[in-house]
Amino acid sequence: MQIGIAADHGGFDLKETLIMRLKAAGFQVADFGAFELVPGDDYPDHVIPLAQAVARREVPKGLAICGSGVGACVAANKVPGVRAALITDVFSAHQGVEDDEMNVMCLGGRVTGHALAWDLVQSFLAARFTGNERFVRRLRKVAALERRERDSLL
Numbered sequence: 652m653q654i655g656i657a658a659d660h661g662g663f664d665l666k667e668t669l670i671m672r673l674k675a676a677g678f679q680v681a682d683f684g685a686f687e688l689v690p691g692d693d694y695p696d697h698v699i700p701l702a703q704a705v706a707r708r709e710v711p712k713g714l715a716i717c718g719s720g721v722g723a724c725v726a727a728n729k730v731p732g733v734r735a736a737l738i739t740d741v742f743s744a745h746q747g748v749e750d751d752e753m754n755v756m757c758l759g760g761r762v763t764g765h766a767l768a769w770d771l772v773q774s775f776l777a778a779r780f781t782g783n784e785r786f787v788r789r790l791r792k793v794a795a796l797e798r799r800e801r802d803s804l805l
């Protein structure tokens with residue numbers, strides 16, 4: 652399985668740790684940067700290309716990391732088709748996929764320790780959307796809103 656990952660300076664250290672662990676666990680990693688620690692770089696520059704790759708299904712799931720995880724989550728959710736959430740607990744890491752088809756998990760590099768982050772990532776990657784009718788119904792409502800908002804701007 653391939654996984655995309657992106658981080659700004661606030662998430663850079665955690666990104667490097669997760670890439671190392673993901674590769675050791677046999678995952679293919681598509682790294683959208685930052686490729687070096689650049690203090691003051693901007694999370695949209697790395698997170699948006701990752702989110703676009705997820706929306707185009709070039710990678711099935713993504714990890715978006717900044718200092719708090721908030722900015723990364725805000726940016727990723729602006730890309731139609733992306734369902735991103737800031738995750739700090741294992742229950743939400745898998746339930747967000749099972750019920751809400753979360754396809755980008757956001758992490759705070761200055762908030763979540765590396766060991767917990769790896770547990771969250773494993774839980775996120777192992778989870779599958781259940782396809783339960785009520786979850787599909789809810790996601791269709793979200794997708795319809797996304798289309799209406801896009802069309803209203805045209």
Ligand code: RB5
Pocket residue numbers: 659660661662694717718719720721722723
């Ligand atoms: C650091 O610049 C910080 O603002 C950023 O990494 C992120 O936490 C934003 O949400």
